[in-house]
Amino acid sequence: MVALAAAPSMLATWVGAEPHGEVFRNPGTGERWSGSQAVQRIWVTALKRASVRYRRPYQTRHTYASMMLSAGEQPMWVAKQMGHKDWAMIIRVYGKWMPSADPDAGGKAADLFGEKLASSCHSGAQTAPKHPKKNDNMKS
Numbered sequence: 001m002v003a004l005a006a007a008p009s010m011l012a013t014w015v016g017a018e019p020h021g022e023v024f025r026n027p028g029t030g031e032r033w034s035g036s037q038a039v040q041r042i043w044v045t046a047l048k049r050a051s052v053r054y055r056r057p058y059q060t061r062h063t064y065a066s067m068m069l070s071a072g073e074q075p076m077w078v079a080k081q082m083g084h085k086d087w088a089m090i091i092r093v094y095g096k097w098m099p100s101a102d103p104d105a106g107g108k109a110a111d112l113f114g115e116k117l118a119s120s121c122h123s124g125a126q127t128a129p130k131h132p133k134k135n136d137n138m139k140s
Contacts, residue, residue, distance in 0.1 A: 065090065069098050 026033055033039050043057055061082065068078045069090070075098070079087040091098075 062093075065094055069094050 025031060026038065039057075044054065047054055065078055065082055068081070069075065075087045075090045075094075078094075079085075079090045082090070084090065
């Protein structure tokens, strides 16, 4: 996983000098959590204090992905961050949020192709007829 630029220094303050240490450790002992019950209690307490309705910790993956895509990050990069080999799942699950992330989405194509269409119309280029001529050899 490629970390955001600020992540390594932020993690160093939480994890210490060990580059692959656990991010979430028992604050009382500094040791790795031995089970999920204590983490679950802390999670529920943190959500209540933040006035956020309950959600499973796993849902933070979805929050992360949607925030990265809304910020304009490339879908393939987000897919790699999530541990996926390609971006098919990212598009399927999060694609509905991606167009609204960029109000100018499609503008480059419209400008480019609009200019080409306008210049071809002004240059007198022939367009295809609306109704093709009937071929007498073909049966109707």
